[in-house]
Amino acid sequence: MTSSPARHQGRALPLPGSADFTDATHVFNLNARPEPEAAVTVRSVPEARETLALARERGMPVRVHSTGHGAGSVRPVRGGLLIRTDLSGGVRVDPARRTARVPAGTRWQEVVEAAAPHGLTAAHGSAGTVGVVGYVLGGGLSPYGRLVGLAANTVRAVELLTADGRLHCADEDRDPELFWALRGGGGGFGVVTAVEIELLPVAAVITGAAYWPEHAAERIIATWTRWATDAPREVTTTIRVMRLPPVPEVPPQLAGRTTVAVDGAVHTAHPTGLAAARRHAEDLLNPLRAIATPVLDTWSEGNATDVLRAHGDPAAPLPFLGDHMLLGDLDGDAIDRLLDAVRSRPTSPLVVAGLRQLGGAYGTPERAGGVLDRLDAAYSYAGSGPVLAPEHADAIRTHCDEIRRALRPWDTGRTVPCFVEDPDRPRRHISDEQMLSVARVRQRVDPEGLFREDVPTSVDSPPGGSSFL
Template identity: 35%
Template sequence: MSVTPFPGPGGGLRALGSRLEGTMVLPGDPGWDAARAAWQLAVDQRPAAVVLVRSAADVAATLETARACGLRVAPQSSGHNAAPLGPLDGTILLRTVEMAHVHIDPVRRLARVGAGAVWGEVSAAAAKHGLAGLAGTASDVGVVGYTLGGGLSWFARSHGLAANHVTGATVVTADGRVLRVDADHEPDLFWAIRGGGGAHAIVTELEFALFPVTEVHAGALYWPIERAGQVLTRWRDWTATVPDTVTSLGRLLRFPPLENIPPTFRGRSLVAIEAVAQLGHEAAGTLLAPLRELGPELDTIAPIPPSRLDLLHLDPPGPTPAVGDGLQLSALTDETLAALLAVAGPDADVPLLTVEARHLGGALAPGALPGGAVSSLDAAFTMFSGGIAADAASSAAVHAALDALAAALAPWRAPLSYRNFRERPDIGLAFEPDHVRRRLRQVKQAYDPGDVIRANHPIDPSP
């Protein structure tokens, strides 16, 4: 696509608006604040413009304008992991929320979804055919961004990362080309988008495998947080015995005393174990017996369809002002648990609503499944923690608590991080081994040497 000269950024942006199927919103326009808002409300996004695209042609036109005006383009669907983008000066925020089509092919067991689709839409559509995708815990997370970053689902130990099961995509490159990428077309780019993040091209449509799962045993067990040491130790020991058809996490929860929180949880601090077992009733009961022996105060584990798994993790039902971050652990020893509980356990005063450790292994282990840039998580457990950041003071308090937690767990920290759980600006921790990072940079240099496409976790195109 040829580059049309514009009289400068302002004039170029105004000209773009007349070329779009979608909508462009500039600072001061009606709807500006709504258009620029991420799901993560603690992030105050202030781009040069927001473009609400409806087609690959809109994306190509936006990239053409950005190049002509000396701007960059940051694609975004829901904006769950918006903080690492940093300030958006000189950047067009390209929102894909209006590209939310979902098509299910029940014969081939494939989903083809637009860049704005969220997991709740895909799960509901797939369930009509007795199928399930590798969805995250929250129904309003964008499918494309989640998958490009790896995608850790409740079926992760049996099926690996969502990125492992991508079969193809439609992308727009920085120079405005609309390409089909798969194993036979643009294989280097296909490799990069499977787990390597969104820095190489803008994905407008994604195709991936679905699985014939119609029922699982899933739910949570809750105890008062004072029993955290006993419960988490039992859970840690239990994870060493479970089959790959079981994915679980241990979690410390501190609920604020808000009216919209159910009375069972309101204002309380609890320790919980959440589990999803692809097992029959008798096998699941036998498997869970060691946890139930501890006498949970509340037990919600029951047979449910996969489309209801988005209720399990108690994720916020809508946009929320929060700060969170993740890390990975090579081991969860007695010493690790003691360090964790010292800074976030029952005797700690911390502003973290959740501190959780997810059991990895199985199909997530290195070499277990083929895939793209990131096809596994080389750790024993991955953690995510976060708290509400309604103002500057509460945000600072949550950041301090996350730093303290990371420092306490440093002796057991795995060398690599998980891209989707890193929600603060990069601090130099890698998401992939050096040789993979070098190849990602080579692909970036081949497809976006000017670094026009801006991702929340960037890839430097420099040689």
């Protein structure tokens, strides 16, 4: 039997069983349902303020999400209140300043489409369905990442509603300490209602994905890693071993078989740079195409909106588990171990396992940013598989452990917040000293710990503290 909705100042608080509760608890990873006591979607600052007052009155800890893409990194928020932010106002682009103000709940598709008429784009994620706020404040690895660095470095201001109901605008001049902690420090500060991000000029993009048959995997990956060592910053790519199921959503060339895919983007800020961009694309793709003929190849010249489709992420929510780590430079032994581990089982529970190219501005940003502003690593590894039955979770974790052991010599011990999809997997994004500094900022803005459920606890936390590491 469903409980009656609680009320505060005449407003109902949705409880399990209601349509509003279902909408507010919607997440992209269906294996990571938040399971709060109550959940509400707020569409304005006054609504968020009213909801926080109710949480304080009832002593309910609060967790905040927008599109629900980061749900896999945290445990259920049982007994607490989940606030889903879906604020009105739309994306506002300032072409003169090359910035965009983005309300919480906005997805990257909206930002890219709003910026494109001005010859601008953003350091967005690999899919248009990903929410902007969680992505940029959790680091963010963009198809333009080697050129601009972590997406967190493009944040120019954060609008934040704290537990006491006050609205703050944190930037380099107004509360720079809070602004520093918000960019990579994790949750637990308040309800982010909007961010202002810097945009980058774009005249054209060469983008897409090419997929090769499994027999070419060793040569494709070895050739790609040799190219990646000295690749130009204008090019950011990903390589993945994929076992996609034979379902209607998957292209028939890829369904029911193992392939190795290379996708990414070659950025051109001005039309005069298009010739150089074509050379960069040829330097990447021609040696790979010489190894074997791709079973599917979508690389072509296009515009900024085309980049959102290159990675081919699923559009619909799925239940999945995975693992992630940041790796140092990879030699031939590392590639062999990775392939052996990924393909160690005829029926692997992982549908995708791959490497994102780092380096460039990821390691040497033009200017210092927040607590997480650079990555001292050469590659980001991620692998995942669907959880369609309870036993699948154990199989996926076991295989992830095998891959982690195989890659241990190259594991830096660090991760990126927005890539963690299992609260039981190792994660560490910042140093102990940085963690304690962030905790002091969090204590200042939320002294009563109203947002304590919004702070994922690391398996590697310092004594006496927890942090979104």
